[in-house]
Amino acid sequence: MAFLGSFFRDLSRTPEETRADNLRDWTATIRGAVPIAELKPRERAKVAGVIQNIRIDPREGSGSIEATIIDGTGQMVARWLGRDRMPGIGLGMGLLIEGMCGVGDEGELVILNPEYDLVADPETG
């Protein structure tokens, strides 16, 4: 009874765990993408993840748009500086970014003004 099997597995696993599994499986299929957990600062890297949070800061001087992505192993930030339009991104989209990996003010991993691409992710298709 596959139906009952999945029923009991659902009960034993939290939704967050299932989601992280799915995300890891998905990034493994993208060529060249490094899991966030294995990133090292000050190296060029290519990372794929699903956009979890978008932060828009229009204040003068520091105007920036940030997307936080997760890939099931960790999270990191793609930050675009000096933009007054959204770079065509939305919550839940799959994002592939490439650039020099740095560390932000709060210890988070950041790629500034990355080259980016939207990719079909396992969740929105």
Next chain:
Amino acid sequence: MSRTTAVLKRIFLGRPMHHGEMEHTLLPKTIALPVFSSDPLSSNAYATQEALLVLATVGAAGLDLIQPVSIAVATLLAIVVTSYRQTVQAYPTGGGAYRVAHENLGMYPGLLAASALLIDYVLTVAVSITAGVEAMTSASPALHEHKIIIAFAFIGFVTLMNLRGVKESGTLFAIPTYGFVLVIYLMIATGVSRCVFGTCPVAESADLPLPPEHALTFFLILRAFAAGTTALTGVEAIADGVPAFRYPQSKNAAKTLTIMAALSISMFLGISWLADQTHVVYLEHLEEQRSVVAQIASAVFSGGFLFYVVQAMSAAILILAANTAYQDFPRLSSILAKDNYMPHQFMNRGDRLVFSNGVLILAVLSGILIVIFDANLTRLIQLYLVGVFISFTLSQSGMVMRMRKLREAGWRKRAALSGFGATVTGVVLIVIAWTKFQRGAYIVIVAIPFFMAAMWSVNRHYSSVKGELARPDPRTADRRRGHQHMVIYVQRLDAATARSLGVVRSMRPAEVTAVTTDPGTASAWRRLAREVPLTTLSGQGNVRRQLRDHLAARRTELDEHDFLTLVVPELLQSRNLIEVFRRPGLTRLKAAMLTAPGVQLLNVPMVVDEIDPSIDETVEPARNHVLVLVSGVHNATLQAIEYAESLHATDIRAISFGLDPERTETLGNLWLEARIPHPLEIEASPFRDIGLSLRDYIRQFDADGVNQVVTVVMPEFVVSKRRHQILHGQTALVVKRHVLFERGVVAVSVPYHLHQS
């Protein structure tokens, strides 16, 4: 949500699904066929019977007409399906008759189609469940007296399955649908071969006396035909459900329609042929007779094991036919909600990506119908067909208009087909309304305008709100910023009151006063906060009114741009939701203050276990992070932002919990265009529980209420008519419930008063 409810929800509804899992809820053809065809196929279980019922009133001679009548009905079915294939190809986004009529014929025909369909779905549930129960009682007559209870049990079962979500329902529903088709074919094949190669079986009712009640008239034949057209019910379901098909959606939906029509026509003609050959009689006023299909099955299989299989499968497919409506009613409601014709709550997908509110409403309405009509199939069915044929006619007429406008290659031929279909169904609609009017159809004909009027007024409300929110507000122009005036409501001198004082001090308002109804607090208050003058209200009679009057008097002294905030300290005994009900007076007071013009409400909750006697709560916290909850960029948001700016906060940020990618992008661009000088964070709420997402977000600040405070500012709509309040989401309520028990969190409601008619 408490842990127990969470576990219960998971056991009965399954684990919550991330919205990205939508793709997985799309149906492949093999499953879509049973899910969407259970309705049209199941009507074979009673269509022949309803036609026979009419024909029997003219005596034995009438029964012979069942075959020509059935052929006419089957032809009609073929016409409608051919025409509907064009609709699903033109409208891959679904919406069916409503979409087509609304786009091509205008608002009123659109609303007419929508009302007809909604009523149709409710009736589909009521009729199918009733017929299913009848199939059971045909096999086991002892159950007859419990039929309403059985019907309710089935409604409960189907509702639960649907709250779990589309696809699992699909797998489960595949078995009875395929089983029903197989066993009916087996019955037809056995019956036909027995008639051809031997002697025809004879039904148990063949010898019933048939005194002619009416003369055989043209009107009567029309009535029989109209009754037989129940075989067409459910065709509209596939057109409405295209978005649930797997890609390529239109093609798959069109194929499914064809297969469904072929199955349905052959089954219907087969059953009618056997009804004729076995001389089944079915009478209107006879209690305790078995259904026509039951009688045929019993005769063909000589009452053996297969008879029970036919009954079981009929019951099963009928119960599950109700499922078709469970797919479509919520989906159509959500489309209507998106178009602002129904309350926006119908757009909310539940934990399992199902439009839960629609599912629940459907269950309740159909249950009511079953009780009113005492689970009597023949009486319920009289109401059924009007809605179905209105939607057929409007949808096909809409297609004609669309083809005329687009003029694609070969449009004339296709338009002629749809036009022919529309004319035929239009004529049948008139026949149905005419022949069934007195028998119950009038109820639907009266109900439809009510539905239309309701949707129209909902739409008018939403558009006037939208206009009002978008209207340029003097707020955005250059002028003096609003000053903050705060009034602390002192019920007693407790830790929550002391903390309120600390929080208020950190906000550095232009002026702070306090108000109490208890004269006993005055001297203690002077020791606590010498600089804050305390006004004592008499406390006699209605405290709410006195407070309101006090605030109204204060309001008149202020500039219109100034803020007047009532600060309500609240000491909670536990972190249980029951706290909300423990002080109904305070809850009502807060609600009443929300509607007071120009007054904002700052709620400072504190749970007793946070009390630490060594801490002076009246000292202002060092940091206050202000979060403004945002759902769009409009006047209510701008007002809340300006309120936040008056609080002298450590930092201000706007936060929104969105889920669909397009809306995040639009909101981001609007935010940048409006030049609001604060950051906006758009946070995923992957399991669509805004309260929980907000709670998790707040927790990252580690607020303790003493050194660190989080202030959640919520813009709220207040409408002038109380009944309109239901049209505005209860998001604020959900949010308040979640922040109430969070340590160090205070909540501000900034009402935006809508003045629309």
